[in-house]
Amino acid sequence: MDMCLGVPAKVLEIRGEKALVDFGGVTREAFITLLDDVKIGDYVMIHTGYAIEKLKPEEAEEILKMLEEVNKS
Amino acid sequence: MYEGVMATELQDVVELAHGAGGVAMGKLIKEVILPLIDRRKVDGGIGLDELDDGATIPLSDGNLVVSTDGHTVDPIFFPGGDIGRLAIAGTVNDVLMMGADPIAVACSMIVEEGFPISDLKRVIQSISDTCNEAEVALIAGDTKVMPKGRLDKIVLATTGIGIVKGKVISDSGIQVGDKIILTGTVGDHGIALLAAREGISFETRLESDVAPLNETIKAALSVGGITAMKDPTRGGLAAALNEWAKKKGVGIWIREEDIPIREEVVAASEMLGIDPLEVTCEGKAIIAVRPEKAEEVLKKVRATKYGRKASIIGEVREERPRYVIMETVVGGKRIIEEPYGEPIPRVC
Amino acid sequence: MFAGQPLAPRHEQTISRFGLRSLLPEEVEVIAGPGCPVCVTPTVALDRAVELALRGVIVTAFGDLMMVPATRMSLLEAKARGGDVRVVYSVSDAVEVARRNPDREVVFVSVGFETTAPTTASELLRGVPENFSVMCYHRLIPPAMELLLGIGDIHIDGFICPGHVAAIIGVKAFRIFAEAYKMPTTIAGFEPNDVLLAILMLLRQLRDGEAMCENEYSRVVREEGNLKAQQFIDEVYDIATADWRGIGRIPQSGLTLKKEFEDFDAEKRYEFTSMKHVDINPGCNCHLVMIGKIYPPECRLFGKVCTPQKPYGPCMVSSEGTCRIYYKYGERPKL
Numbered sequence: 001m002d003m004c005l006g007v008p009a010k011v012l013e014i015r016g017e018k019a020l021v022d023f024g025g026v027t028r029e030a031f032i033t034l035l036d037d038v039k040i041g042d043y044v045m046i047h048t049g050y051a052i053e054k055l056k057p058e059e060a061e062e063i064l065k066m067l068e069e070v071n072k073s
Numbered sequence: 074m075y076e077g078v079m080a081t082e083l084q085d086v087v088e089l090a091h092g093a094g095g096v097a098m099g100k101l102i103k104e105v106i107l108p109l110i111d112r113r114k115v116d117g118g119i120g121l122d123e124l125d126d127g128a129t130i131p132l133s134d135g136n137l138v139v140s141t142d143g144h145t146v147d148p149i150f151f152p153g154g155d156i157g158r159l160a161i162a163g164t165v166n167d168v169l170m171m172g173a174d175p176i177a178v179a180c181s182m183i184v185e186e187g188f189p190i191s192d193l194k195r196v197i198q199s200i201s202d203t204c205n206e207a208e209v210a211l212i213a214g215d216t217k218v219m220p221k222g223r224l225d226k227i228v229l230a231t232t233g234i235g236i237v238k239g240k241v242i243s244d245s246g247i248q249v250g251d252k253i254i255l256t257g258t259v260g261d262h263g264i265a266l267l268a269a270r271e272g273i274s275f276e277t278r279l280e281s282d283v284a285p286l287n288e289t290i291k292a293a294l295s296v297g298g299i300t301a302m303k304d305p306t307r308g309g310l311a312a313a314l315n316e317w318a319k320k321k322g323v324g325i326w327i328r329e330e331d332i333p334i335r336e337e338v339v340a341a342s343e344m345l346g347i348d349p350l351e352v353t354c355e356g357k358a359i360i361a362v363r364p365e366k367a368e369e370v371l372k373k374v375r376a377t378k379y380g381r382k383a384s385i386i387g388e389v390r391e392e393r394p395r396y397v398i399m400e401t402v403v404g405g406k407r408i409i410e411e412p413y414g415e416p417i418p419r420v421c
Numbered sequence: 422m423f424a425g426q427p428l429a430p431r432h433e434q435t436i437s438r439f440g441l442r443s444l445l446p447e448e449v450e451v452i453a454g455p456g457c458p459v460c461v462t463p464t465v466a467l468d469r470a471v472e473l474a475l476r477g478v479i480v481t482a483f484g485d486l487m488m489v490p491a492t493r494m495s496l497l498e499a500k501a502r503g504g505d506v507r508v509v510y511s512v513s514d515a516v517e518v519a520r521r522n523p524d525r526e527v528v529f530v531s532v533g534f535e536t537t538a539p540t541t542a543s544e545l546l547r548g549v550p551e552n553f554s555v556m557c558y559h560r561l562i563p564p565a566m567e568l569l570l571g572i573g574d575i576h577i578d579g580f581i582c583p584g585h586v587a588a589i590i591g592v593k594a595f596r597i598f599a600e601a602y603k604m605p606t607t608i609a610g611f612e613p614n615d616v617l618l619a620i621l622m623l624l625r626q627l628r629d630g631e632a633m634c635e636n637e638y639s640r641v642v643r644e645e646g647n648l649k650a651q652q653f654i655d656e657v658y659d660i661a662t663a664d665w666r667g668i669g670r671i672p673q674s675g676l677t678l679k680k681e682f683e684d685f686d687a688e689k690r691y692e693f694t695s696m697k698h699v700d701i702n703p704g705c706n707c708h709l710v711m712i713g714k715i716y717p718p719e720c721r722l723f724g725k726v727c728t729p730q731k732p733y734g735p736c737m738v739s740s741e742g743t744c745r746i747y748y749k750y751g752e753r754p755k756l
Contacts, residue, residue: 008641017547023344025337026268028275031513033543034650045588045641046344048420048483048533049511050540053588053647059640066618088501096730274514345510346484348438403613405440413730417484418510420537 008043008055021046090414094307095351097414119171124316125243126170126303127233138235140167145228150195152265153280154355156229157199162285162356164233165207166304169290170358172242173235178204179213181230186221196227207285209233244320247301251389252367253327254360256289256374257282257382259310260338263353267341267418275344279337282379284356289380292373298366304358308412311350313359314397315411317389325397327387327409346419350399351412361389425449425623426569426713428562429583430457430739431611437746439613449620452577452713453743454569458533458560459485460711460735460742461665465698466558467491470530472693474504479522481515482530484508489738492699512541512555519553528687531555534562535589538676539650542657545682554687557678560663562586563594564674570602575713579605579623581616584638591646592636599634610638657682666700666735667708707734710743717747724748 009021009030018029019038023046031050032038043055090097107113107121114120118129118136127140144160161178168175180200184193204211261282268277286304293299305313310332318325334349342349356379362370367385374380387399397409427433433453436442442451468491474480480496487497487508500506509515512529519527531541538559545555562583569575582595587608598606605626609619619637626633636642654676663675678686701708705727706720717723717736727733729745736742 023275024340025279025335026275026277026340026344028344031511031540031543033547034539034647034653036649045585047536047585048540049513050543052536052539052585052650053641053643056640063614063618063637063640086501088497090497100730346434399440401439401613403439403441403617404444405613406443407437407440410729417487417508419485420483420510420533 093414095412126167136237138171138173141232154283157196160229161203164231165285168233168235170302173237175235177212179232181215185224247361251361258333260349260352262355282356289377296370298363301361305354309351324390324393331386333382347416351416426454427581428454463664464491471499474499478526536585539653542653556687559676582608587642599632603632606634705734707736717744
């Protein structure tokens with residue numbers, strides 16, 4: 001079963017109100033005006049060219065654990 | 074009809090969708106164009122009705138294959154190619170799909186007043202380089218110029234000619250049990266162009282894969298057992314597979330996991346909300362082959378320059394005639410619809 | 422029999438793209454809800470955008486709106502008749518078109534829910550060129566959900582709420598449906614695992630007779646949501662009663678531009694010929710389909726007058742609309 005939990009965009013560069021983000025082989029500028037203190041290396045969820053939230057990797061682990069348990073049961 | 078609802082009935086103008094290789098184009102051809110043409114084939118040959126990649130003219134020993142194509146692309150120079158390479162490769166590939174050896178092409182050029190001669194030279198040089206690569210001669214041509222603003226830079230129309238000594242390979246040859254080989258990754262060309270288009274700009278290392286497939290097709294034919302071939306272009310893999318399924322009334326079952334697709338095409342399609350199976354392809358072919366020959370054809374195709382990433386993506390079955398069904402990466406099944414027009418980027 | 426209602430088209434897209442319905446047991450049904458901004462945008466917005474395009478204004482909009490039937494013609498049909506209609510991926514791209522064409526008027530048809538509303542707000546706050554204006558037709562999800570529940574006798578046993586709307590307004594905005602309406606509720610992401618897990622969460626709640634608001638998309642959605650985005654919305658828009666195509670008027674369910682941004686409101690900047698805007702074509706039952714009251718085949722026009730090639734109602738246009746899914750798969754796909 002494919003355990004992928006989405007490919008959010010990774011912040012490569014900060015350019016003022018924008019950031020260069022990588023969607024996995026495709027890069028594009030996205031606005032970060034809707035977020036505070038976006039740093040290089042952060043994962044952000046992009047919607048219509050805007051970063052709308054930062055991804056919390058530790059939460060992703062929890063969901064993956066839940067899926068493991070589902071697959072086992 | 075319902076009062077006040079004439080909008081959807083205003084079908085009396087040509088729309089972009091009518092040229093996009095999908096349902097809309099099919100309707101325009103079947104309902105508007107074909108009914109007006111009386112003489113649609115040379116007796117004994119494949120003609121307009123079959124709507125195949127090319128037509129045939131029976132000769133004393135073998136068949137002459139003829140294919141014609143129009144080429145408009147924006148921008149005309151793009152990563153991995155240009156309108157010149159696109160025109161020659163496209164026409165040569167259509168001739169190859171009929172199992173023919175391409176021998177010559179003719180090319181008519183319509184150019185906008187004010188188009189730089191230096192750009193014209195680049196296009197002509199590219200036409201010549203691609204002819205050399207495909208080992209075909211450019212034997213006839215024409216040039217017209219339209220007033221500035223009345224044409225977008227340049228339009229090419231090409232005709233390809235080839236000879237088939239043995240059996241002509243046409244869409245009608247496909248049979249239940251055939252395996253379907255895709256000679257390479259889908260969507261590269263379409264996404265590479267979208268990257269350059271205004272309003273949806275994103276950067277990618279992706280290049281167009283436009284190329285003549287002489288070597289790849291020759292390798293496949295050398296093994297034998299090939300029943301049908303088609304080069305997906307506008308409308309992508311979805312349009313090409315649906316054409317086979319609907320023409321022969323067979324079910325085509327494919328597996329998403331086996332479809333070769335580049336990471337950049339997946340990422341860009343996800344970002345733009347479009348289905349990579351509908352994105353324009355170039356320099357690719359789908360080959361239907363008898364099951365016992367499939368592995369050998371695959372090996373031979375993978376040994377060619379443009380066939381490195383070839384893969385068996387599915388097979389032809391009796392179940393669900395006229396449908397294309399895909400088993401998705403998570404095991405679910407989904408009907409692959411024939412695209413209506415050009416895939417339009419969506420956000421929700 | 423469990424009928425879950427995903428309220429975001431991206432959920433429906435995931436469900437249809439990965440063929441999840443064919444994986445679900447017979448008793449589990451997933452009905453696309455009124456969450457697709459394309460389907461619910463009233464035709465007055467499209468008719469006015471078409472009129473502007475045909476008058477030489479550059480009209481920019483998301484691709485989703487292009488084929489939606491309006492009273493006279495869709496934006497795509499207006500484009501075929503000489504209208505300057507351009508697809509954009511983001512409102513910032515539309516502003517860019519305005520900057521690059523200073524001698525032309527440029528309008529952006531701004532639709533969508535709490536996820537896209539702050540992006541237009543951000544552009545207006547950052548400052549836009551004089552020749553740029555917005556047709557503001559943003560809608561809010563929770564009021565529509567409350568209306569759904571108020572209708573009664575709908576076959577919905579649980580909600581799958583849109584992850585990206587929740588990313589903006591937070592889990593807190595959806596708690597009311599579990600607590601006050603006793604409706605099992607989950608907030609889900611858009612990967613196949615997210616949707617399958619959300620359905621599992623709802624089934625477990627039903628099995629245990631509970632009604633909770635569970636956050637499956639915890640890697641993105643917080644309890645409070647994105648406070649900065651919410652602040653942008655409060656600064657630029659007022660909340661007002663709004664029309665939803667196919668559903669009707671819902672109190673406090675739409676966003677309109679505040680007075681200070683009046684100069685950038687296209688509907689105040691331009692005059693429009695008055696005409697009868699046909700939201701629901703006679704005989705169309707999309708509004709009943711959208712709230713799960715009837716299934717597409719129960720609509721007289723389904724598959725005859727109304728097909729994907731000639732969509733008659735909004736539910737047939739978007740590839741996530743329930744009617745389009747039923748037309749494509751012919752009822753539930755027995756694949």
